[in-house]
Amino acid sequence: MATSTPEPGAPDASVSEARVSEAGDPVAAPGRTQAQRTAQMRTRLLDAAIGSLVDNGYAGTSTQEISRRAGVSRGAQLHHFPTKESLVVAAVEHLVEQRLAELLDAHVDDDSAGVELFLDAFSGPLFYAALELWIAARTDQVLHAAVLPLEARVNEAIRAGGAAIFGDRMSPEAIEISVELARGLAVSALFRNNTTDREMRERLIPIWEAMVTDK
Amino acid sequence: MATSTPEPGAPDASVSEARVSEAGDPVAAPGRTQAQRTAQMRTRLLDAAIGSLVDNGYAGTSTQEISRRAGVSRGAQLHHFPTKESLVVAAVEHLVEQRLAELLDAHVDDDSAGVELFLDAFSGPLFYAALELWIAARTDQVLHAAVLPLEARVNEAIRAGGAAIFGDRMSPEAIEISVELARGLAVSALFRNNTTDREMRERLIPIWEAMVTDK
DNA sequence: ATTTACAAACAGACTGGACTGTTTCTTAAT
DNA sequence: ATTAAGAAACAGTCCAGTCTGTTTGTAAAT
Numbered sequence: 001m002a003t004s005t006p007e008p009g010a011p012d013a014s015v016s017e018a019r020v021s022e023a024g025d026p027v028a029a030p031g032r033t034q035a036q037r038t039a040q041m042r043t044r045l046l047d048a049a050i051g052s053l054v055d056n057g058y059a060g061t062s063t064q065e066i067s068r069r070a071g072v073s074r075g076a077q078l079h080h081f082p083t084k085e086s087l088v089v090a091a092v093e094h095l096v097e098q099r100l101a102e103l104l105d106a107h108v109d110d111d112s113a114g115v116e117l118f119l120d121a122f123s124g125p126l127f128y129a130a131l132e133l134w135i136a137a138r139t140d141q142v143l144h145a146a147v148l149p150l151e152a153r154v155n156e157a158i159r160a161g162g163a164a165i166f167g168d169r170m171s172p173e174a175i176e177i178s179v180e181l182a183r184g185l186a187v188s189a190l191f192r193n194n195t196t197d198r199e200m201r202e203r204l205i206p207i208w209e210a211m212v213t214d215k
Numbered sequence: 216m217a218t219s220t221p222e223p224g225a226p227d228a229s230v231s232e233a234r235v236s237e238a239g240d241p242v243a244a245p246g247r248t249q250a251q252r253t254a255q256m257r258t259r260l261l262d263a264a265i266g267s268l269v270d271n272g273y274a275g276t277s278t279q280e281i282s283r284r285a286g287v288s289r290g291a292q293l294h295h296f297p298t299k300e301s302l303v304v305a306a307v308e309h310l311v312e313q314r315l316a317e318l319l320d321a322h323v324d325d326d327s328a329g330v331e332l333f334l335d336a337f338s339g340p341l342f343y344a345a346l347e348l349w350i351a352a353r354t355d356q357v358l359h360a361a362v363l364p365l366e367a368r369v370n371e372a373i374r375a376g377g378a379a380i381f382g383d384r385m386s387p388e389a390i391e392i393s394v395e396l397a398r399g400l401a402v403s404a405l406f407r408n409n410t411t412d413r414e415m416r417e418r419l420i421p422i423w424e425a426m427v428t429d430k
Numbered sequence: 431a432t433t434t435a436c437a438a439a440c441a442g443a444c445t446g447g448a449c450t451g452t453t454t455c456t457t458a459a460t
Numbered sequence: 461a462t463t464a465a466g467a468a469a470c471a472g473t474c475c476a477g478t479c480t481g482t483t484t485g486t487a488a489a490t
Contacts, residue, residue, distance in 0.1 A: 033459075037465065057354035059274035062449060074451095075467040084450065128353065134405045135350045138343065139272035144406075151406040173422045180419070181392065184399030190349045191359075191366040200391070207388045211426050249485055252439065277475060289477095290441045299476065 041080055044070045046094040049087060053129040058136040063087065089146045092133055096150040099126050103157050113165055115209045118178050119201070121158050122186035130154075131187070155179075166213075174212045181208065256295055257305070259285045264306040265313075268344040273351040278302065304361045307348055311365040314341050318372050328380055330424045333393050334416070336373050337401035345369075346402070370394075381428075389427045396423065 048070035052061040063084050067077050081087035106120060121127075134151070137143040162175040170178070185204075189197045247255070263285035267276040278299050282292045296302035321335060336342075349366070352358040377390040385393070400419075404412045 037459085041465080055354065057351060059351060060354060063451090064449065073467050076465070078451070079465060079467095082451080132350060134402070135346060136272060136274060138405055139270065139275060147406050148408065171422075173419055174426075176415070177396065177419055177423055180399035180403060181396045182399065183402055184395035184397065187349070187398055187402050188395060190353055191362050193363065204388055204392055204395070207386075208392055211389075247485085249438065252485085256439080278477090279475065288441045291439070293477075294439060297477085 038080070041072065041076055042090070043094075044072060045077055045080060045087065046091050048072075049091040050095050050098070050126075050129045053091070053132045054125040058132040085142055088143060092143070092146050092150060095126065095129055095133070096154055099130065099154055100157055102126060103154075103161055106161075114205070115166070115178055115212065116201070116205050117165065118158075118162065118182040119185060119205075121161075121179075122182050127186065169213045178208075178212065253295070256287065256291060258309075260287060260292055260295065260302065261306050261309040263287075264302060265310050265341075265344045268306070268347045269340045273347040300357055303358060307358070307361050307365060310341065310344055310348070311369055314345065314369055315372055317341060318369075318376055321376075329420070330381070330393055330427065331416070331420050332380065333373075333377065333397040334400060334420075336376075336394075337397050342401065384428045393423075393427065 045066060048066045049061065052065050052069055056065065063077060064074065066087070067074050070077075077087070081090060102124075103121065130151075133143065133147055137147040158179055159175065162170075162179065163172065166175055166178075185197075185201060188200075192200070260281060263281045264276065267280050267284055271280065278292065279289065281302070282289050285292075292302070296305060317339075318336065345366075348358065348362055352362040373394055374390065377385075377394065378387065381390055381393075400412075400416060403415075407415070
């Protein structure tokens, strides 16, 4: 679909594009081994795919757009990912790797961190890319089959991270509930303007924290 | 996009199509006034649009698909909705009307209703249609502008309904948090299999209820 | 009450462009 | 020299929107 304007109209996530390499780069730079060439091409394409998901949404993401964005010829793309489906599935896996890395990076030193930390797991470009895929997977069996097991890993990582940080203050169930709450707030942010959303969080989070941390 | 298979692969929502009037109906039945003809055509198209959102997702919803589904010629469609954008925006409004009606219908007589009632507001075909639109609106300014004010009305209705039912047992903030939690669980259901999801709800909801209803 | 004049509703062919995937060819690595 | 990587031309489908023509409703004129 894509109702004309492909410009973002929601929260302020627009990083993406991840400076992998723009079109017109001195891409070639020979001297690479075959394995290197393959790996670089794949990451370029997958990063571009995720970037397009973030910026254009699933509906606005075509293989051609991904090629353009990656600065890669369609021939190369089709060499590595012969079908769109294979590309999308690989992008899902790539995205999960990145999200897991992001979660591990964000291990907090401060032991007095608040529950608003959960919200960090549901923000940023990677979250929106994942969201696009969840929704698309609802009506796409192949995607659904690819997403389900991987998403379980991400959730487990979130849960484990929460337990490591809040385990002494919160019951396991309270942690799980916090995760779901954070996800709800993140989705709600899609159709609330930024100020309304911020006001709401600042009002609700402390109350939630009080409810949940006395254990 | 639409990675080949348009078949649903997620939760068990497949009602849709709403029996407005299938293709091949004795549609004509002259003797209708112009206003009637217009109204009937519009509802047929808008119901078909929402049905397609539920079954095929936003990415899989084209104007031609909507025409097919409604059993309406493209000429007629283009007469009433000259652009795809106008059709989609009208569908958003139509969907909001239906969701509000659904919410009002579901006023509960039982005063001892549990918080799992919040989850009902985030289930069923209409919820999935709305979800598709929220996500699509993230990267589509026109859609975003159309969705934002309308969604505020729906949320207000949910909040008011919650207050009417739980107002004596829960603080306003607890109600708002419950709504966000319900939304989070609904989205999570997209990438969890049905049994995992049910198990999770049955485990978390009572705990949540205990946390929130002592006021 | 008919007829005539006009407008709205509806139908379907057609156009230009974008999309996915195939095939053929060239260039780099081994 | 053989194989993989990368590029480019090509084929066929689908899509949104335009255009021409037909049918139905409405209301003025007779």
